[in-house]
Amino acid sequence: MQLAGRTVLVTGAGRGIGRALARACAGAGARVALTDVLADELDATRSALGEGHLAIPCDLTDPAAVEAMVAAARDGLGEIGVCLANAGVAVGSDPLQTTDATWDLAFAVNVRQHVLLARLLLPGWLQRGEGCFVVTASAAGLLTQIGSAPYSVTKHAAVAFAEWLSITYGDRGLRVSCLCPMGVDTAMLAAGDRDALGALGARVVRAAGEVLDPDAVAAETLRALDDERFLILPHPEVATYFQRKAEDYEHWLSGMRRAQAAASSDVGDDERRNLGQS
Numbered sequence: 001m002q003l004a005g006r007t008v009l010v011t012g013a014g015r016g017i018g019r020a021l022a023r024a025c026a027g028a029g030a031r032v033a034l035t036d037v038l039a040d041e042l043d044a045t046r047s048a049l050g051e052g053h054l055a056i057p058c059d060l061t062d063p064a065a066v067e068a069m070v071a072a073a074r075d076g077l078g079e080i081g082v083c084l085a086n087a088g089v090a091v092g093s094d095p096l097q098t099t100d101a102t103w104d105l106a107f108a109v110n111v112r113q114h115v116l117l118a119r120l121l122l123p124g125w126l127q128r129g130e131g132c133f134v135v136t137a138s139a140a141g142l143l144t145q146i147g148s149a150p151y152s153v154t155k156h157a158a159v160a161f162a163e164w165l166s167i168t169y170g171d172r173g174l175r176v177s178c179l180c181p182m183g184v185d186t187a188m189l190a191a192g193d194r195d196a197l198g199a200l201g202a203r204v205v206r207a208a209g210e211v212l213d214p215d216a217v218a219a220e221t222l223r224a225l226d227d228e229r230f231l232i233l234p235h236p237e238v239a240t241y242f243q244r245k246a247e248d249y250e251h252w253l254s255g256m257r258r259a260q261a262a263a264s265s266d267v268g269d270d271e272r273r274n275l276g277q278s
């Protein structure tokens, strides 16, 4: 999939991985429609890209706003050829502590975003016999996220939706990819470090492997689009962990329990209480 001359929609483009993806796509010659709920961050990203790109603030939890945002992107920059559905939220912890509102937010951003965007973009792509949809899930969607049930569940659902799209429409010109990094140096991971509820998860992520720069993740994503590869693993070791999980589920579960116990011994009493572990 060549990006030059195409319109690429990037969600969560205000900062972090989304900003790096937008920069990489613009560098490859695409017209980029950037969207995020953080209007100031979004403007900053667009200004840094220069002319020929469009910033459209949008709260992806609002289906009407998503429809209006896609219409504005098409009006401003022409038909969308590639969608990088990247926005995400790392919210919630143990189900005993997590409210319905938090579960709803996790589902709206991490799962329904993809459903809404696919519904709006697929008809045109199928008509033209080409389109490209990239779901930013997480290694947590293949493995798990220790400390957060909503993140684990919704990222698994995001992987499942990407697989389903590829199976169902892959022979009709749709290219689907699924980005599954472990730790990336963004505000999301930094917020985990600061937040009592996110501390255990952030600690496990940092212990599991290298924390990558968002630009490295974006570069690997563009390589995968070139190769028309489904699974994008900026941390290649995730493929091994995923294989081990499939080969021996019981062993994998007990290993994850050990990892959780090791990380928990480092977190404070308040954090453990919040996670329902004391």
Ligand SMILES: NC(=O)c1ccc[n+]([C@@H]2O[C@H](COP(=O)([O-])OP(=O)(O)OC[C@H]3O[C@@H](n4cnc5c(N)ncnc54)[C@H](O)[C@@H]3O)[C@@H](O)[C@H]2O)c1
Residues within 6 Å of the ligand: 011, 012, 013, 014, 015, 016, 017, 018, 035, 036, 037, 038, 058, 059, 060, 061, 086, 087, 088, 089, 090, 109, 136, 137, 138, 139, 180, 181, 182, 183, 184, 185, 186, 187, 188, 189, 205
């Ligand atoms: N940072 C990591 O370690 C890591 C690892 C694996 C996967 N991911 C995934 O990568 C993606 C990007 O995350 P990031 O690390 O850049 O974090 P980030 O918090 O810096 O970026 C996420 C972006 O999504 C936007 N967003 C959140 N809710 C939104 C909403 N309702 N409407 C519109 N935009 C919304 C945020 O405003 C933010 O700009 C997410 O899907 C995340 O789950 C991150």
